[in-house]
Amino acid sequence: MYHIFVNDKPIVLTTKVEREHGFKNYLLSKAHIGKVIKELNTTALKSVRLIGNKDEKLLKKFLKLLPNVVAGGGKVYNQHGDVLFIYRNEKWDLPKGKTEGKESIEETAIREVEEETGVTGLKITKALDTTYHIFKRNGKHKIKVTYWFEMTTDFNGKLYPQEKEGITKVAWLNKAEQAEALENSYANIKILV
Numbered sequence: 001m002y003h004i005f006v007n008d009k010p011i012v013l014t015t016k017v018e019r020e021h022g023f024k025n026y027l028l029s030k031a032h033i034g035k036v037i038k039e040l041n042t043t044a045l046k047s048v049r050l051i052g053n054k055d056e057k058l059l060k061k062f063l064k065l066l067p068n069v070v071a072g073g074g075k076v077y078n079q080h081g082d083v084l085f086i087y088r089n090e091k092w093d094l095p096k097g098k099t100e101g102k103e104s105i106e107e108t109a110i111r112e113v114e115e116e117t118g119v120t121g122l123k124i125t126k127a128l129d130t131t132y133h134i135f136k137r138n139g140k141h142k143i144k145v146t147y148w149f150e151m152t153t154d155f156n157g158k159l160y161p162q163e164k165e166g167i168t169k170v171a172w173l174n175k176a177e178q179a180e181a182l183e184n185s186y187a188n189i190k191i192l193v
Contacts, residue, residue: 002059004132004143006040008187011134012049013058028052033065037134037141063143066134071098071146072109075128075192076119078172079154083193085181086116086161087169092181094189096146097165105147113151117170118160124149131188148192 003010017025026036028050036048052058073096076084085092097112099105110122128148134141159170173181182190 009040010047023047067142069144072105074113074151076151082172088167092185116162121153122151
């Protein structure tokens with residue numbers, strides 16, 4: 001089962017048909033993705049489920065429906081166990097961004113964290129879940145596929161929000177502050193934190 005978010009409502013990819021209650025079922029092979037997105041954005045539905053035949057083919061089939069944007073990001077811990085957050089578009093988020101050139105996804109994740117926050121000395125400790133969300137640019141829907149990595153750093157310098165990317169704040173948040181920030185964050189970030 002996979003969750004692809006349209007704002008904070010998921011499109012659930014599954015092989016199980018369940019009785020509709022607050023969501024709608026569609027066959028993945030027959031669904032019109034534009035109509036599904038519109039339905040999630042304009043109705044009280046909590047989710048849409050796209051039903052396929054084989055678990056291992058669900059995501060591959062779905063990703064063919066829209067152009068993909070590949071990104072890398074980090075859930076960064078400092079030496080105190082605080083997590084690095086950014087504030088952009090009136091929401092708390094984790095630093096991430098698109099791949100450039102022939103860089104690896106790990107290189108993308110480290111570069112983006114550095115660019116968006118000013119934090120250096122990053123070390124990847126493990127891969128985290130990949131997240132998927134649909135966004136609209138220039139009138140066209142796309143799927144952002146974000147590969148996340150847990151990182152650590154001993155950095156204690158000044159934090160610099162990348163203002164040209166719309167980031168207005170960067171902060172190390174402890175567990176209580178993270179819980180508060182997640183009340184004003186995105187569904188896919190809540191899954192990671």
